[in-house]
């Protein structure tokens with residue numbers, strides 16, 4: 001069964017195809033109106049959401065299908081202590097495809113192994129968010145017409161911002177993309193993304209802390225919200241939350257063609273006056289998210305019908321003596337979930353948890 005847990009599971013050809021289908025949906029919505037008649041999408045959201053959940057539901061409704069689900073953990077049996085595996089197995093009896101958001105890193109992967117229907121990761125903790133990346137890529141494509149030869153600034157919470165991690169993973173596969181990582185030292189890109197994606201792909205990047213200084217060379221500026229819900233210390237959040245605020249005045253440092261992206265919700269990091277600037281693309285991103293999710297639902301249901309299988313990962317278990325020490329990983333709480341690791345750097349002997357991608361320890 002083919003799911004979408006991590007953006008790396010889609011080949012460049014498949015990404016191109018999703019973009020082509022999304023553009024065709026935009027041009028000819030009528031042709032797609034009945035494509036999912038009789039099919040059901042379940043949205044299982046254990047964390048708050050406006051855009052992601054509603055765009056998945058709008059996507060399925062526009063394809064002629066129907067939707068069911070829940071929008072908070074407390075209204076599901078998770079509140080009674082049910083495991084992710086059992087919830088997924090249950091919902092797989094009612095729905096043809098599942099979109100799941102969960103605060104635990106790796107939870108959608110667990111679900112995909114038990115649901116018996118395709119599972120789409122709609123955001124797992126501070127780990128990844130592949131369908132936001134699809135929305136980002138369509139927006140970039142429609143404005144820039146390419147993914148190669150871009151200088152991309154990421155600003156704000158690069159540590160916990162799962163949309164940042166997934167978009168960097170996608171961009172790392174194109175040619176001559178340079179990243180400018182703008183954050184306070186406390187919110188820099190985590191080691192697993194830095195080493196696993198940037199170093200492995202020899203991607204050009206620099207870490208800076210001034211947005212104004214970085215701005216002139218950027219083709220794209222990806223602003224992010226400081227992720228309050230991931231902080232252990234509320235005082236630390238208070239100290240960092242307003243570190244970067246993009247104002248209309250600061251935009252004088254930017255080129256005329258620079259696109260401003262933001263996965264939303266915005267809190268304070270882009271002032272409302274910027275919305276009028278023609279470079280502001282974040283509300284277009286919202287709409288593009290719906291079209292890309294339509295294209296993705298069509299693809300995964302088609303793959304399921306044709307019996308297309310996911311590629312098997314070679315993994316080792318607890319007998320290896322390896323452990324995942326990430327307290328936010330699903331392995332820290334899910335009943336009887338065997339830890340699993342894969343080798344990501346043979347030369348250095350680095351193994352990572354298959355659920356959360358954190359480096360395993362012995």
Ligand code: NCD
Nearest residue numbers: 051052123163225263264265
């Ligand atoms: C993002 C998320 O949930 O990670 N929102 C979204 O899905 N568009 C970004 C955020 O919450 O800051």
